[in-house]
Amino acid sequence: MLKALTLLLSFQLAGEVLSRLLALPVPGPVVGMALMFLLLIVRSGPGAELRETANTLLSHLSLLFVPAGTGVLLHIHRVAEEWLALSVALVASTLIGIAVTALVLDALVRRRRRDEAQP
Secondary structure (H helix, E strand, O other): OHHHHHHHHHHHHHHHHHHHHOOOOOOHHHHHHHHHHHHHHHOOOOOHHHHHHHHHHHHOHHHHHHHHHHHHHHOHHHHHHOHHHHHHHHHHHHHHHHHHHHHHHHHHHHHHHHHHHOO
């Protein structure tokens, strides 16, 4: 588990360094996640240890929302001032997320049907 955590944190660090060096408008952890995704494509997926560690982290995902909730409460006055913009952004991003998920699912179902139809 330590090796897998080190790998995850190394990619986060690499993403942070690249994001700051190249002045990217994307957060470092997102860049690190994209880099790790490329590695996993090359390696044909995660190993057993990385998979187990990721599942353990995901099972405790709710704990990772505590700092975000604390930050929201710390800046509740800003939320009160910007409630309309926040509401529009939340509703729009939710609708866009649902639409993109539906389109991807539809494309995958069509692809599976096409692959099953071919001998």
